[in-house]
Amino acid sequence: GRPVQFVDDDTAADAKAQGELEKAARAQGFKHIAFQFEPIAAALDYEQKVTREELALIVDMGGGTSDFSIVRVSPERARSTDRKADILANRGVHIGGTDFDRLLSIA
Incomplete structure (x- = not known):
């Protein structure tokens, strides 16, 4: 998986980041490398259960x-x-999950 954008609104930096990720995978011995956008990868399991087009x-x-x-998402x-295009x-916001946990927890 890869984020939709590694770097906000900078296609050159985004391409460079994906290239670095691919380079790291090749250095570990991977030969066939393909990237899927993280939100699509996350939706794939749910998408197997839908019977018609939906927005997720x-x-x-x-x-x-x-x-x-x-x-x-849809079966097709x-x-x-x-x-x-899907x-x-x-x-994205530069507030991580740990920040949300801390800010939303009731002490």
């Missing part, structure tokens, strides 16, 4: 950032390899 809110609460995506789309909206 995918929330990825990482340690340093939290990403929110609206993804179009599940068979496609290029899913970029990510209808994506935005």
Whole structure:
């Protein structure tokens, strides 16, 4: 998996980051490397259960950032390899899951 954007609004930096990730995988001996956007990867299991097209809110609460995506899912789309157009909206905030836990917990 890879984020929709490694670097906000900078396609050159984004491509460089994916290249570095691929380089690291190759250094570990991987030969066939393919990337899937994280919100699509997260939706794949749910998508196996849907019977019609739906919109799904995918929330990825990482340690340093939290990403929110609206993804179009359907049985037909599940068979496609290029899913970029199915990510209808994506935005991240630089508040991680641990921050949410701390701020939302009731002491």
